[in-house]
Amino acid sequence: MKITDMRPERPAEAGDFQAWMGGIQTRMETVLARLLPAAHVAPTKLHEAMRYATLEGGKRVRPLLAFAAGEVAAAARERVEIVAAAVEMIHAYSLVHDDMPCMDDDVLRRGKPTVHVEYDEATALLVGDALQSLAFQILCENKIADDASRQLEMAKMLAAAAGSRGMAGGQCIDLEATGKALTLPELEFMHIPKTGALIRAAVLLGCSCGASLSEAEKARLDRYAKSVGLAFQVVDDVLDYDASTATLGKTAGKDSRQGKPTYVSAMGAARAKAFAEELRQGAHAALAGFGAEALRLRQLADFVVLRKF
Amino acid sequence: MKITDMRPERPAEAGDFQAWMGGIQTRMETVLARLLPAAHVAPTKLHEAMRYATLEGGKRVRPLLAFAAGEVAAAARERVEIVAAAVEMIHAYSLVHDDMPCMDDDVLRRGKPTVHVEYDEATALLVGDALQSLAFQILCENKIADDASRQLEMAKMLAAAAGSRGMAGGQCIDLEATGKALTLPELEFMHIPKTGALIRAAVLLGCSCGASLSEAEKARLDRYAKSVGLAFQVVDDVLDYDASTATLGKTAGKDSRQGKPTYVSAMGAARAKAFAEELRQGAHAALAGFGAEALRLRQLADFVVLRKF
Numbered sequence: 001m002k003i004t005d006m007r008p009e010r011p012a013e014a015g016d017f018q019a020w021m022g023g024i025q026t027r028m029e030t031v032l033a034r035l036l037p038a039a040h041v042a043p044t045k046l047h048e049a050m051r052y053a054t055l056e057g058g059k060r061v062r063p064l065l066a067f068a069a070g071e072v073a074a075a076a077r078e079r080v081e082i083v084a085a086a087v088e089m090i091h092a093y094s095l096v097h098d099d100m101p102c103m104d105d106d107v108l109r110r111g112k113p114t115v116h117v118e119y120d121e122a123t124a125l126l127v128g129d130a131l132q133s134l135a136f137q138i139l140c141e142n143k144i145a146d147d148a149s150r151q152l153e154m155a156k157m158l159a160a161a162a163g164s165r166g167m168a169g170g171q172c173i174d175l176e177a178t179g180k181a182l183t184l185p186e187l188e189f190m191h192i193p194k195t196g197a198l199i200r201a202a203v204l205l206g207c208s209c210g211a212s213l214s215e216a217e218k219a220r221l222d223r224y225a226k227s228v229g230l231a232f233q234v235v236d237d238v239l240d241y242d243a244s245t246a247t248l249g250k251t252a253g254k255d256s257r258q259g260k261p262t263y264v265s266a267m268g269a270a271r272a273k274a275f276a277e278e279l280r281q282g283a284h285a286a287l288a289g290f291g292a293e294a295l296r297l298r299q300l301a302d303f304v305v306l307r308k309f
Numbered sequence: 310m311k312i313t314d315m316r317p318e319r320p321a322e323a324g325d326f327q328a329w330m331g332g333i334q335t336r337m338e339t340v341l342a343r344l345l346p347a348a349h350v351a352p353t354k355l356h357e358a359m360r361y362a363t364l365e366g367g368k369r370v371r372p373l374l375a376f377a378a379g380e381v382a383a384a385a386r387e388r389v390e391i392v393a394a395a396v397e398m399i400h401a402y403s404l405v406h407d408d409m410p411c412m413d414d415d416v417l418r419r420g421k422p423t424v425h426v427e428y429d430e431a432t433a434l435l436v437g438d439a440l441q442s443l444a445f446q447i448l449c450e451n452k453i454a455d456d457a458s459r460q461l462e463m464a465k466m467l468a469a470a471a472g473s474r475g476m477a478g479g480q481c482i483d484l485e486a487t488g489k490a491l492t493l494p495e496l497e498f499m500h501i502p503k504t505g506a507l508i509r510a511a512v513l514l515g516c517s518c519g520a521s522l523s524e525a526e527k528a529r530l531d532r533y534a535k536s537v538g539l540a541f542q543v544v545d546d547v548l549d550y551d552a553s554t555a556t557l558g559k560t561a562g563k564d565s566r567q568g569k570p571t572y573v574s575a576m577g578a579a580r581a582k583a584f585a586e587e588l589r590q591g592a593h594a595a596l597a598g599f600g601a602e603a604l605r606l607r608q609l610a611d612f613v614v615l616r617k618f
Contacts, residue, residue, distance in 0.1 A: 037473055046473050046481040097438060102409075102430035121411035122484050125434070126477050129406060132438065133472030136445045140465035148457035155464060156449035163442030164346055164355050168435050172355040175431050189351075 017299045021064060028063045029055065031081045032088065035138050049119045049127045050134075054092040057110045061232070061304065062087045062199060066206030068296035069221060073210025079144045083154065083205040086135040090162050091198060093131035096124050098171065104258070132162065144209055154208050161201035170194025174260070182261040188230065195236075196229030203228075203297075216289075223286035224297060231279035231305050237262035238272050280305040326608045330373060337372045338364065340390045341397065344447050358428045358436045359443075363401040366419045370541070370613065371396045371508060375515030377605035378530060382519025388453045392463065392514040395444040399471050400507060402440035405433050407480065413567070441471065453518055463517050470510035479503025483569070491570040497539065504545075505538030512537075512606075525598075532595035533606060540588035541613050546571035547581050589614040 032054055039048040063084035070080035099106040099114040100121060107117050116124035136155060145151040160166055170193030177190060203225040207213060213221070241264040263272040283301035287294045341363055348357040372393035379389035408415040408423040409430060416426050425433035445464060454460040469475055479502030486499055512534040516522060522530070550573040572581040592610035596603045 041474075043473070043478045043481040043485070045485065046478055050473060093438075097434055100411075100434065102434060123481065125406055125409065125411060126473075126481050129402075129437070129441065129471075130473035130477040132441050133468045133475075133477065137465055137468035137472060140461045140468060148461050152449045152457050152460055152464075155461075156446055159442045159446035159449060162438075163446060164352070164359060164435075164439035165350075166442075168439040168442065169352045169355055172352040172432065172435050176352070176354065 017296075017303070020296065021303070024064055024067050025060050027081060028060050028084060028088065031085050035085050036134070045119070045123060046126055046130060049115055049123050050131055052118060053096050053115050053127050054089060054131065057092070057112075060088065061300075062091055062202040064300055065199060065202040065225075065228070065297075068300050069203040069206030070209055071296055072217075072221065072290060072293050073207040073213055074293070075206065075210030079209035080206050082138055082142045082144050083209060084202070086139045086158060087198060087202045087205065089131045089135040089138075090158065090167070093128040093135075094167055094171070096131070097128040100124055103171075103175070150208065154205055157204060158201050161197040166193050166197035170197065177261050179259040180261060182266060184266055187261060187263060187266055191230060191233040192226070195233045196226060199229035199232060200225040220286050220289055224283050224301070227279045227283035227286060228301050228304055231276050231283065231301070234263045234272055234276045234279065235305055235307065237264050238269055238276065240264075241269055276305045326605075326612070329605065330612070333373055333376050334369050336390060337369050337393060337397065340394050344394050345443070354428070354432060355435055355439060358424055358432050359440055361427060362405050362424050362436050363398060363440065366401070366421075369397065370609075371400055371511040373609055374508060374511040374534075374537070374606075377609050378512040378515030379518055380605055381526075381530065381599060381602050382516040382522055383602070384515065384519030388518035389515055391447055391451045391453050392518060393511070395448045395467060396507060396511045396514065398440045398444040398447075399467065399476070402437040402444075403476055403480070403507075405440070406437040409433055412480075412484070459517065463514055466513060467510050470506040475502050475506035476504075479506065486570050488568040489570060491575060493575055496570060496572060496575055500539060500542040501535070504542045505535060508538035508541060509534040529595050529598055533592050533610070536588045536592040536595060537610050537613055540585050540592065540610070543572045543581055543585040543588065544614055544616065546573050547578055547585065549573075550578055585614045
């Protein structure tokens, strides 16, 4: 894809970022509501709980990244919404399992009781399990790429990002790190799989729905995704440190109370904020070779880092 | 595939069923050991526990069914072993999660401490999650069908079998049924997804690795798989009722103590055994149109029903 000659079609478009974001968020609500089994279909308790865990929740950062990356490859939105939904289901399942008593033992998520509190632990376990299956099912049964081989590659990418060398593995490292003081490289070793892998998958799956990119372009998007993924975690740590329960919608300050190593505990809040800013600039630098088609990716890097500071 | 003219190549072959079964079981141990991340790869605790949960365990009934179904379509064993491993990983993950305290709370499985006892609950949760991801990863990254579209279909089939309208959904119905007296149709409604869906997937995925079968042939295999799947559960219920902890290698008699409805509680042990025998005959009847290439499927129907009576 040749992109160097492209210029923004609408120079004022940067100003409509909030509208763009709101549009994607609304669309994702509809898409997820359609892709999740209806609450009246048996087993109704499980399906109701799956919808509770996934709908009306969160900023949909990963879907936003998938749509933004899709613009770089001029991907059809009907395809991007499927990969965005699959990534979001994996994310939702991980939250349900992470909140369980044997993991982070959290009772509040996005301002609502967590799934095991609203239902029960067994249901929470099954909700997570079934959401993961559903993510792969929708990736395989909807047309999301020009050819089936690429689609297999995409499903494999999501599986690897979710698995033991991705998200689930990062969560394991996180649990083992509780009560320890980690160095910055150790923190990175934990967070690159824990949150970074799925954010990277969102970006790479979004652009895979569209025209083929060159290896160099994919490498740039990969670099962008790594910066944004890490920035996301650094900012989360700062927010957890700063925010009150009321504004964050989850039990705040919990990481430090549980003795979890964070970027704030490792380098202090001020340096952590500066590090997030560095990562934001790194994300922009990675996109330097792209034109206006990467506008949303740039705006999202800003949004991730500046959202609450 | 034309099969009506085929005759057994070796008339004495029925006698070598034990050898055939042992060969597949040994092969699956090697295949699973190769496909699972090595225990020395980080995160080592998770990878070690994933191997603990999957290796050296069980009769490998689902892989045996996949290999037997593969013979009907003359499938390459290098393909069948991948789908067999994927199905077995889904099965292994479901055992790990089902054994957890919030579900069946079991401490013994295949004669060994269950994963949450040997490690801890958080690790057991992540082991199950990561095994599910790995199952889809290996299905997508290895060549298991002549074309990628069929392979996508196969991955979708496993996802549907594992999900909320398959295994995970059946488990939810099972939990809700505890303490209730179920009718036979209600028991079937629970067990067809709970154990039947994955057994059906093993059969259909095994034959999908090979030559295309006609719709009629696929329908026959589907009927076979449903009979064997249900028979498997009926026999399990009888074994749970009959067997001592020593011979079964798991805590026996537990279902009735936990107030779980079983085929024994619904119809008595003698009638449950007769029902299993009916299902075995139904499985044979479904295969009537096949020749010697379905020998292993027939033998497995016998094995599933007669294994411990």
